[in-house]
Amino acid sequence: MKRFLIVITVALMLSPAVFAQQAEPAEERRQYTIEELYLSQDVELQIIRSQALSENREMKLLALQSIRSMIQSGALTEDNPSLFIVLESLATEGTGRRVTTGGSRVMNNYPDIRREAAGLLGEIGGERSKQVLLTILRDDPEPMVLSEAVYALGLIGINDENEVTNHVARVLSRQTIQPAPDNNLAFASLLAIERMAVASGGISDPAVIDALLEVASGNYIREVRLKAIDVISRLRGRT
CATH class of the missing domain: 1.20.930 (Transcription Elongation Factor S-II; Chain A)
Structure with missing residues (x-):
């Protein structure tokens, strides 16, 4: 992946907010995604999904590496909802899907995971990626994530x-x-x-x-x- 880097000297919970902006009714989209994620017999998909759902940061990175390889091989596009929903979740990890403990402390706040996922969305492109990236611009507080998201939107060009x-x-x-x-x-x-x-x-x-x-x-x-x-x-x- 071409990582966005400027040198100047110098979320796995399915977010209805994301799908509300899609052409299909939200209920139909949600049911289809559940079917793809939970009933699929694709072992690789189940492994990636389990890694993304893990609270362990390293497991999430492994999921991102697998998704990146699939993008580079042309196996993952915006027309592949089973894996796309996993990437959407990783892009909002800690901002959309939150795991809290001891009150309000968010345990799964991984800005670096969200940044990597935002960059991959830019590589996939398309309307669905654009909508997820706009959600990041609205909800994410981290400049490093926002930087990757706006750059990815520029690459998509819609x-x-x-x-x-x-x-x-x-x-x-x-x-x-x-x-x-x-x-x-x-x-x-x-x-x-x-x-x-x-x-x-x-x-x-x-x-x-x-x-x-x-x-x-x-x-x-x-x-x-x-x-x-x-x-x-x-x-x-x-x-």
């Missing part, structure tokens, strides 16, 4: 009616008002907006432009601010 760029702009705006905003997250967001602008022939959404202007004058390192100015210039040239 931005009907500016849906994705609107979400990315909100992530950018939330970061910019922080005393110490995350430079990697901002840069990943800028790259995603740039990619989608190229794919769609331009972006003229005022919310996106405002977010870019805020980054250009925000408390970011110079490289990030210059990139924001560059993206603004590219958008201006396409409008």
Whole structure:
């Protein structure tokens, strides 16, 4: 997998919220997924599912490695719901599916697992991956996960009616008002907006432009601010 890495010198509980955005009715989708996951005679699928359900971080990493191999071999696409639901769960591990102990402490909060899963969703692509990644942008508090998710959305390139760029702009705006905003997250967001602008022939959404202007004058390192100015210039040239 091409991991997203910027160097500047420098959830297994099935989440109905994810499936509510699919074309099929939520109840039909849920029953189909249960059938695939629990009644399948595919031994490899059962192993991956058990690894993903484990509370052990290393087991989850093994599940991700197996899923990555299947993606690279072309065996896993968005049309394979049995394994896709496992990847969806791993992408929201600790934010969608929570295991708590001693009150409210979350025992399965693994940002690195969610980040890896987000990257794999970007490799699979398609509408379903896009919707899971948008859920990550809405619910995940970790900049490292958000960075991978926005970059993956840029790779997918689906931005009907500016849906994705609107979400990315909100992530950018939330970061910019922080005393110490995350430079990697901002840069990943800028790259995603740039990619989608190229794919769609331009972006003229005022919310996106405002977010870019805020980054250009925000408390970011110079490289990030210059990139924001560059993206603004590219958008201006396409409008």
